[in-house]
Amino acid sequence: MKRIHVAAAVIRGADERVLIAKRPLDKYQGGLWEFPGGKVEAGEHVEVALARELHEELGIVVTAAQPLIQVRHDYPDKQVLLDVWEVQAFTGEPHGAEGQPLMWVTADQLTNYSFPAANQPIVAAARLPQRYLITPDGVAPQRLLDGLARALDEGIRLIQLRAPSLSAVDYRALAERALGLCEGRAQLMLKGPLQWAGDYPQAGWHLTAAQLRQGGAERPIPAEQWLAASCHDAKELELAAALGVDFITLSPVQVTMSHPEASPLGWASVADLLLGFDRPVYLLGGLAAVDIPRARAAGAQGIAAIRAFWPD
Numbered sequence: 001m002k003r004i005h006v007a008a009a010v011i012r013g014a015d016e017r018v019l020i021a022k023r024p025l026d027k028y029q030g031g032l033w034e035f036p037g038g039k040v041e042a043g044e045h046v047e048v049a050l051a052r053e054l055h056e057e058l059g060i061v062v063t064a065a066q067p068l069i070q071v072r073h074d075y076p077d078k079q080v081l082l083d084v085w086e087v088q089a090f091t092g093e094p095h096g097a098e099g100q101p102l103m104w105v106t107a108d109q110l111t112n113y114s115f116p117a118a119n120q121p122i123v124a125a126a127r128l129p130q131r132y133l134i135t136p137d138g139v140a141p142q143r144l145l146d147g148l149a150r151a152l153d154e155g156i157r158l159i160q161l162r163a164p165s166l167s168a169v170d171y172r173a174l175a176e177r178a179l180g181l182c183e184g185r186a187q188l189m190l191k192g193p194l195q196w197a198g199d200y201p202q203a204g205w206h207l208t209a210a211q212l213r214q215g216g217a218e219r220p221i222p223a224e225q226w227l228a229a230s231c232h233d234a235k236e237l238e239l240a241a242a243l244g245v246d247f248i249t250l251s252p253v254q255v256t257m258s259h260p261e262a263s264p265l266g267w268a269s270v271a272d273l274l275l276g277f278d279r280p281v282y283l284l285g286g287l288a289a290v291d292i293p294r295a296r297a298a299g300a301q302g303i304a305a306i307r308a309f310w311p312d
Ligand SMILES: Nc1nc2c([nH]c(=O)n2[C@@H]2O[C@H](COP(=O)(O)OP(=O)(O)OP(=O)(O)O)[C@@H](O)[C@H]2O)c(=O)[nH]1
Pocket: 006, 007, 008, 027, 028, 029, 033, 034, 035, 036, 037, 038, 039, 053, 078, 080, 082, 116, 117, 118, 119
């Protein structure tokens, strides 16, 4: 069976809301919500197809778009490659040119709508920012919380509380305070034994590669809690996908000050590793905000960093 190449769009409105459309009842998967788009024609460039489909279905003209995520999915009767782009700017007022109902929803509200089975990673990608801040280790708790507050002011929306030099008791106390600070403003990811995850329903859990390698065959925490993992090679990507994580970090892309001994993957092998991996990926290791476009072009969600995103 030939895989059908589909161009689809996460369209951001002025208030960061996302446009979704209801598939007509007489179509394949009719009645489910979708990200507007359609099939790429033979020989057509995907960006051209995206612009054409959005003009046909919504009457808008795309003026700025960048790749968000690629998802391969096998339905019982067809195989699709969903090539999803984030549309940041367009002209015209979207309307359902084919009579399909439209809705603008916040990214977090996307989880309240029924999408085709292939869409789960797309919804995750639409909800996640481009920057993932990892906190520096060895910073006194009050200074760390002050830094976090400033990072939030600077627009950081996803944070991993990493403090390997703290005792379990001190880490948990810090986690409580950091959660209070992040409430309603950012998603906090915690690290540590999985048994702790139930104590922090607002937090996500970020697994180490060692936890991933020990892990079973089932997602260890509820779907409402974000689950992430640190990956370094093809084997760990495979384990992360099998466990059903929502997103990963892939490192080290370049040599970094925090892990000078690790040999870097380099951009070429990063792009190879990401081909066919259908969950949001943050590239990590010696990267900064200027590398985000390159990360996107390589198929990643964005960049994870300590130094580059810590407001010191
Ligand atoms: N546009 C779009 N298609 C999706 C999504 N998720 C998903 O599985 N698909 C699948 O990808 C394919 C896209 O086809 P489509 O029906 O939009 O194609 P099209 O606009 O060219 O329409 P037509 O060929 O039916 O006239 C369908 O098999 C659809 O089920 C999504 O979020 N958006």
